[in-house]
Amino acid sequence: MGRKxxxxxxxxxxxxxxxxxxxxxxxxxxxxxxxxxxxxxVSPPYVFLPTVKGKLRPxxxxxxxxxxxxxxxxxxxxxxxxxxxxxxxxxxxxxxxERRSLMGESSEFVGEKVAYALAQGLKVIACVGETLEQREAxxxxxxxxxxxxxxAGKIKDWTNVVVAYEPVWAIGTGKVATPAQAQExxxxxxxxxxxxxxxxxxxxxxxxxxxxxxxxxxKELAGQPDVDGFxxxxxxxxxxxxxxxxAATVKxx
Numbered sequence: 001m002g003r004k005x006x007x008x009x010x011x012x013x014x015x016x017x018x019x020x021x022x023x024x025x026x027x028x029x030x031x032x033x034x035x036x037x038x039x040x041x042v043s044p045p046y047v048f049l050p051t052v053k054g055k056l057r058p059x060x061x062x063x064x065x066x067x068x069x070x071x072x073x074x075x076x077x078x079x080x081x082x083x084x085x086x087x088x089x090x091x092x093x094x095x096x097x098e099r100r101s102l103m104g105e106s107s108e109f110v111g112e113k114v115a116y117a118l119a120q121g122l123k124v125i126a127c128v129g130e131t132l133e134q135r136e137a138x139x140x141x142x143x144x145x146x147x148x149x150x151x152a153g154k155i156k157d158w159t160n161v162v163v164a165y166e167p168v169w170a171i172g173t174g175k176v177a178t179p180a181q182a183q184e185x186x187x188x189x190x191x192x193x194x195x196x197x198x199x200x201x202x203x204x205x206x207x208x209x210x211x212x213x214x215x216x217x218x219k220e221l222a223g224q225p226d227v228d229g230f231x232x233x234x235x236x237x238x239x240x241x242x243x244x245x246x247a248a249t250v251k252x253x
Contacts, residue, residue, distance in 0.1 A: 003206045005222070005248035006162055006229035008125055009042040009236025010065065010093060010210075020048045021055075023237060028057045030242040035059050038229075038248035041091050041125070042236065046079055049089055063091030063125065066099060069113045081120035092117050093231075095127040095147070097168045107150035114161070115154035123160040125231060126151055127210070128189075132169035140167075141188050148192060158201045162208060164231040165189060170211030172233060179220045179227075182209045186226035215240035218247040 015023070032040065043063040044052045053062045064084050072080035084092060094117060095110035105113075114124050128147040130140045144165065155161070165185055167177050177185075186207045194202035209221055210231035221227055232244055 002251075003204065003228045005038045005251050006206050006208050007038055007040050007245045007248065008063065008091075008093070008162075008164070008208065008210075008229070008231045009040075009241055010096070010231055010233050011042065011044045011048075011237060012065070012098070012233060013045060014237060015045060015048060017048075017051075019237075020044060020051060024052060024055045026239050027060060027241070028055075030239075030245075032059075032242060032245045033248050033252075037252045038245055040245055043091070043093055050087060053088065061090050063093055064089055065093050065096070067092050067094070067113065067117055067122070069109065069116055081117045081122050085121055089122075091123045091125060093125045093127065093164075095151075097127060097129055097166055097171060101168070107147045110147070111150035111154040114151050118155060118157070118160055123162075125162045125164050125208075127164045127166050127231070129166040129168050129171075129211075135167065135169060140185060141192075144185060144189060145192050148189065149196065152193075152197055158197065158205050162206045162229075163189065164208050164210050166210035166231060172212065174212050176212045176214075176217050176221075177209070179224050182221055182227055183224040186224065186228075190226055213244060215243035218244045219250055222247040222250040 041061045041063045043065050067081045068075055068078040094113045099105045114126050117124050128144045130143040134143050170177050189207055190202045206228035208229035208231050209227050213230045213232045214235050
């Protein structure tokens with residue numbers, strides 16, 4: 001069975017009630033490929049999750065942008081995996097580079113978060129990726145392997161994990177990894193999973209690309225054999241997100 005194309009939209013810390021309503025209306029009105037071809041998830045800020053989930057067409061799922069590493073309690077400002085499950089939110093993004101760099105989340109901490117979220121029944125988009133300095137130093141694969149290893153060491157079942165490769169130098173900068181650069185890392189990451197986890201997990205786990213994906217760049221990226229979809233930032237707030245979703249048809253053509 002082939003890997004179903006996966007497109008996530010990370011809205012980050014953006015939106016007002018009016019803007020969110022407008023985005024939802026655009027998504028509801030858009031012509032998108034069928035759920036046989038593509039799985040689509042959007043990730044609004046916590047405060048808009050119930051609204052978006054309630055108003056969005058049923059074939060598009062919702063994700064939280066983060067969750068706490070253990071059960072709730074005296075953790076002011078945090079949101080637990082249990083709360084997300086209670087709200088009927090099926091997905092969560094963990095380990096995004098902005099959380100790693102701005103909030104100081106270590107690979108170890110991200111691995112613990114992924115394991116805890118999965119144990120509560122959430123599905124996880126787990127993010128990995130290198131900085132520009134790391135790429136220029138030739139350590140891209142070492143960095144991505146270390147980040148993935150921290151997750152692999154904590155979990156047994158990869159069924160509900162999507163890995164998002166996001167080169168930090170390409171996030172929000174307008175710089176996009178070339179299709180060849182993306183394919184190279186995705187293929188190496190799949191080889192790493194094959195060697196260090198299992199051939200089955202390597203074959204079935206979706207590895208998606210994030211980093212300034214746009215309507216203009218998505219089709220060529222989607223054509224790469226090891227690119228199984230996208231995690232889209234800024235463009236997921238715009239009508240072109242529909243075009244990015246429909247890039248999935250490149251795979252099924």
